[in-house]
Amino acid sequence: MIAIVDYGMGNVASVSTAFRRLGYEVILTDKEAELAKASHIILPGVGSFQAAVQEIEERGLKEPLQRLAKEKPFLGICLGMQLLFSEGYEGGTSAGLNLIPGTIEKIETDYILPHIGWNALDIKEGHEPFEAFQNKHVYFVHSFEARVDRKYLVASTEYGTEVPAIVKNENVYGIQFHPEKSGEVGVEILKTFLQGEAK
Amino acid sequence: MIVKRIIPCLDVKEGKVVKGTNFVSLRELGEPVEMASAYSKTGADEIIFLDISATNEGRQTMVDIVRETAENVFVPFTVGGGVRTIDDVTRLLRAGADKVGMNSAAVADPELISESSARFGAQCIVVAIDAKKYEDGWHVMTHGGSKDTGIDAIEWARTAEQKGAGEILLTSVDTDGVKDGFDIELTKAIVDAIRIPVIASGGCGNPDHFAEVFEKTDVSAGLAASIFHEDTYSVQEVKERCKQQGVNIRET
Numbered sequence: 001m002i003a004i005v006d007y008g009m010g011n012v013a014s015v016s017t018a019f020r021r022l023g024y025e026v027i028l029t030d031k032e033a034e035l036a037k038a039s040h041i042i043l044p045g046v047g048s049f050q051a052a053v054q055e056i057e058e059r060g061l062k063e064p065l066q067r068l069a070k071e072k073p074f075l076g077i078c079l080g081m082q083l084l085f086s087e088g089y090e091g092g093t094s095a096g097l098n099l100i101p102g103t104i105e106k107i108e109t110d111y112i113l114p115h116i117g118w119n120a121l122d123i124k125e126g127h128e129p130f131e132a133f134q135n136k137h138v139y140f141v142h143s144f145e146a147r148v149d150r151k152y153l154v155a156s157t158e159y160g161t162e163v164p165a166i167v168k169n170e171n172v173y174g175i176q177f178h179p180e181k182s183g184e185v186g187v188e189i190l191k192t193f194l195q196g197e198a199k
Numbered sequence: 200m201i202v203k204r205i206i207p208c209l210d211v212k213e214g215k216v217v218k219g220t221n222f223v224s225l226r227e228l229g230e231p232v233e234m235a236s237a238y239s240k241t242g243a244d245e246i247i248f249l250d251i252s253a254t255n256e257g258r259q260t261m262v263d264i265v266r267e268t269a270e271n272v273f274v275p276f277t278v279g280g281g282v283r284t285i286d287d288v289t290r291l292l293r294a295g296a297d298k299v300g301m302n303s304a305a306v307a308d309p310e311l312i313s314e315s316s317a318r319f320g321a322q323c324i325v326v327a328i329d330a331k332k333y334e335d336g337w338h339v340m341t342h343g344g345s346k347d348t349g350i351d352a353i354e355w356a357r358t359a360e361q362k363g364a365g366e367i368l369l370t371s372v373d374t375d376g377v378k379d380g381f382d383i384e385l386t387k388a389i390v391d392a393i394r395i396p397v398i399a400s401g402g403c404g405n406p407d408h409f410a411e412v413f414e415k416t417d418v419s420a421g422l423a424a425s426i427f428h429e430d431t432y433s434v435q436e437v438k439e440r441c442k443q444q445g446v447n448i449r450e451t
Contacts, residue, residue, distance in 0.1 A: 013295045017270050047320050111201075112394045114322045114365055117419060118244055118449045119201045137202060137449040139275055141297075141322045158200060181275045181297065183239065183451065 001025045002194075003038030005065070007055045009079060010046030018180040022191055032064040040194060041068055045079030049104055049144065050091035052079055062097065069099050074172045075193055081167065081174030082144060090144050100169040102148035109160035114143045119157040119177075121165055127154045129192050130166065138165070138182040138189070145176070202449045203413045204244035204420035205437050206398060207427045209234055211280075212251045214260035218428055228428050232267045238427070239274040242434040242451045246272065247300070247368070247398075247422060250280035251343075262294045269295025277325055279368070288315045292323060300368055302327040303341040306348055306355070309362050316363025321395075324366075326359040328352055330385055331372040337385055344372040352385070353392045360393045367393065368422070371401040378404030381412040381421065390417050398422050406432055406440035413446045 002019050006012050006028040016026045019042070027034060035041055043065070045052050056062050068074065076084045085096045088104035096104070107113060118137040123130045133155070140157065146164045154166035157177075166189075167174040173193055179186035209216045209231055216228040228234070235246045246268075250261045258281055265278055278291045279300025288299045288311075305311050305326055316324045329344045330337040330352035337352035356367055369389050371382030379402055386399045396419035399412050403423035412421055426432045438448045 011269070011293060011295055013266075013269050014273075018273070046323070112396060112419075114395070115201070116322060116366060116396050117201045117204055140201075141275075143322075178275070181273060183273050186273065 001027055001038050002040045002042060003035045004028050004042045004044060005035065005061070005080075006030050007045075007052070007059055007061065009052045009055055010044060012044050014180040015042060015044045015077060018187060018190055021187065022194065024194070030059045030061060032061070035064060035068055038072070040073045040075065041065070043074070043076040043080035043083060045077070045083065047079055048091040049079065049082055049088035049096070050094045052083055053088070053094045053096065056083070066097055066099065069097070069172050072171065073193070073196065074099070076172075076174040077180075078142065078176065078178055081176050082146065084167070084172060084174045085146055085148070088144070099172045100146075100148065100152055100167055100174065102146050102152070104144050105147055107143060107145045107159065107161065107163060111160040114141060115159050115163065116141050118182075119159060121155045121157060123155045124150075124153055127168075129195070130154055130189075133185065133189060136185045138177040138179065138185060140165075140177045142176060146174070200447050202244070202447050203418075203441065204398075205242070205409065205434055205441075205448070206245045206247055206420055206422040207238045207243050207434065208247045208249060208400070208422050208424045210249050210251050210424065211261060211264065213254065213257040214252075214264065216428070217251070218425055231264045232271055234428075235268050235276065236271050238434060239272045242438055242449075243274060244449055245274055245420070246276040248276065248278045248280075249300075250278065252281065262290055265291055265294040265296050279325065279327055285311065285314050285318065288319065288324075292319055298323045298325050298366070300325040300327045302329065305359065306339060306341055306350065309358060312359055312362035312364055316365070321363050321365035324364050325368050326364040326366075327368040327370065328356060328359070328389070329370045329372050330389075332385070337388070340372050344370070344375065353388055356389050356393050360395050364395060366396045366398065368398045368400060374402030375400075377402050378425075380404065380408040383412060383415050386412060386418050387416040396420065406437040409437050410441045410444040410446055413441060414444060
């Protein structure tokens with residue numbers, strides 16, 4: 001069973017549909033006990049970093065999520081990916097879940113923002129399960145990005161600057177784009193996460 | 200590099216996709232969810248629903264369509280038409296729309312843009328501008344392109360951006376329905392005036408028109424309705440033509 005953290009930030013329907021379509025049982029929850037029972041934890045989210053941190057803290061989920069992320073496969077999507085990092089500067093400075101070292105800052109580019117639309121993935125060396133997605137297009141919608149050491153970078157995209165697209169630290173994964181809105185490619189990427197990079 | 204988006208638009212009236220040559224004779228084309236799903240599987244980069252229902256029942260039906268679309272379509276979709284209050288925005292986003300378009304109501308009260316943007320983020324707020332050329336420039340038209348507000352379209356686009364719009368859906372009232380190509384002059388004027396993505400709409404009659412608007416302006420996306428619905432051209436044919444002309448598109 002896959003648990004999707006439902007903490008009041010954005011619609012979780014599309015994300016849960018994508019996993020159901022892959023044949024998994026899905027539960028939407030903000031309860032620690034249910035998260036603890038799941039095989040995988042998904043942290044979605046749309047909106048601002050600071051508001052999301054507040055929602056997580058109000059539900060008493062920060063420490064449980066930090067602990068569970070060390071125990072089982074954990075995936076942050078879009079804002080959920082940004083929350084994996086140490087600190088974010090959207091809406092003021094606030095501390096994230098600190099599962100991947102790095103900060104969330106406004107994209108520095110000459111191009112227009114938000115970065116909205118389909119952009120190509122550049123898969124980094126050493127991430128074989130993701131190699132099939134080299135140059136595939138996925139759907140991005142964001143103005144902030146992760147500033148992260150290259151050793152955590154699985155894939156990036158080009159938008160006048162190198163924008164992190166997939167990040168990974170042990171069993172914690174983050175996807176900046178919307179796999180649930182990226183057609184068949186997006187579904188395949190979710191499948192790759194579920195199957196585990198090691199296999 | 201980010202690609203240019205090809206977007207089919209579905210006009211929905213009382214729960215059915217229609218093609219309106221005018222508001223008197225509307226021809227039913229099919230089921231919105233099925234059509235959106237079919238387009239998403241054949242290369243559409245995004246789908247836009249425009250609700251032209253005249254009744255409250257029709258608007259409620261649209262919410263059901265949005266919910267069903269979110270479960271069956273795996274590309275982003277926008278819903279516009281009849282969005283008047285932040286409650287309308289909330290209802291459509293909760294039902295699963297990725298973005299909500301607002302037009303006349305935003306002109307009447309630009310705070311609708313800022314309130315919606317502050318609550319849900321700029322990325323899901325699309326301001327639709329219908330523009331028509333007059334001697335002193337382009338005017339913003341409302342009520343389905345019939346009412347001249349006297350507001351300068353370029354100024355309004357700038358205001359919409361400042362208020363927090365994430366994207367502009369720009370329709371030329373002059374070229375809409377003519378099928379002789381997008382309004383290049385208007386599109387260029389708006390795109391060059393603002394720093395958010397613009398979707399060009401109105402006048403597309405064949406794949407060359409998409410290639411043309413992408414070559415001659417920095418527009419982010421192009422929208423068409425009838426050429427797709429009437430099976431005159433497929434999304435794939437449009438993409439192939441664009442690719443031949445060196446336009447960066449998403450291959451599926």
